[in-house]
Amino acid sequence: MQKRFPWHLLFALTSQRLGWSPQTIWAATPKEIVMALFLPIAREPKMNRKDFDLLCEAFPDLKVPHGHRVIGATSVPAKQTELERERERHG
Incomplete structure (x- = not known):
């Protein structure tokens, strides 16, 4: 059977x-x-504050000047919008 x-x-x-x-x-x-x-499930330990701070030091945020925008890993001047041009004209 x-x-x-x-x-x-x-x-x-x-x-x-x-x-x-x-x-x-x-x-x-x-x-x-x-x-x-x-199969064992891989569980990564959560990141602690010290590791987070080290990561932030290694990969700082990109400083983007006012009026620029990020394209890829660089910042470039953003095109002025119609509203921004109006504001500049009328102060």
Whole structure:
């Protein structure tokens, strides 16, 4: 006599442990299910204040002069809008 596959366990594990919907479970391959269930989930520790400050020092915010805009990694003069031209004309 052939043993039946424990579908109820598969659904319980994937829906409860992984939060998968039935559609996701049925669409997944057996290999994807095994990998999702048994590979450890890498959890990076949250960044502390010291590491954040070091990151800010290494990559400071780009200082953008008034009237400029950022394109890529540089700032360039922004085109004057009609409203800005009116303000300059009428003070």
